[in-house]
Amino acid sequence: MSDENRIQNYVRIKKLPAGKFGDVWLCSLKSDRNKLYVLKISKNPVLVDSKSFDMDRNELSILNYIKPNCNPYLLCLEDVFIYQGQQVLVLDYIPNSIELFDYIVETLNNEITQIHV
Numbered sequence: 565m566s567d568e569n570r571i572q573n574y575v576r577i578k579k580l581p582a583g584k585f586g587d588v589w590l591c592s593l594k595s596d597r598n599k600l601y602v603l604k605i606s607k608n609p610v611l612v613d614s615k616s617f618d619m620d621r622n623e624l625s626i627l628n629y630i631k632p633n634c635n636p637y638l639l640c641l642e643d644v645f646i647y648q649g650q651q652v653l654v655l656d657y658i659p660n661s662i663e664l665f666d667y668i669v670e671t672l673n674n675e676i677t678q679i680h681v
Contacts, residue, residue: 568646568647568648570643570645570647570652571603571645571647571652572594573593573594573595574591574592574593574594574601574603574654575591575592575593575594575597576589576590576591576603577589577590577591577592577600578590580602585604585606585607585653586604586605586606586607586608586650587604587605587607588602588603588604588605589602589603589604589605590602590603590657591603600657601642601654601655601656601657602653602654602656603652603653603654604652604653604654604655605647605650605651605652606650606651606652607650608650609649609650624641624644624653627639627640627641627655628641634656639655639656639658640655640656641653641655642654642655642656
């Protein structure tokens with residue numbers, strides 16, 4: 565199946581709060597509606613010679629590396645493809661989760677506040 569058609573494997577359930585990456589959707593596979601995923605559609609077209617492409621490629625290589633050893637404490641990459649010139653990531657859905665960066669910033673802010681109190 566071509567990349568353009570792979571998005572048809574997923575059923576979009578509802579739009580989630582968007583991040584810096586682009587549009588984010590809660591979805592499931594058409595073949596298995598019990599397992600939930602996050603479908604992240606890049607807001608920028610894939611430009612092979614751009615700095616963001618290198619960062620995306622690094623992130624994908626890390627996600628692909630941990631995929632065989634995935635466990636409940638790691639966000640796992642299920643699929644990645646290009647749709648209408650935009651990169652699409654399909655990740656496990658973890659309810660009530662936050663981005664690692666946001667967690668680190670929140671934790672540091674709490675520690676700094678406790679030191680000044």
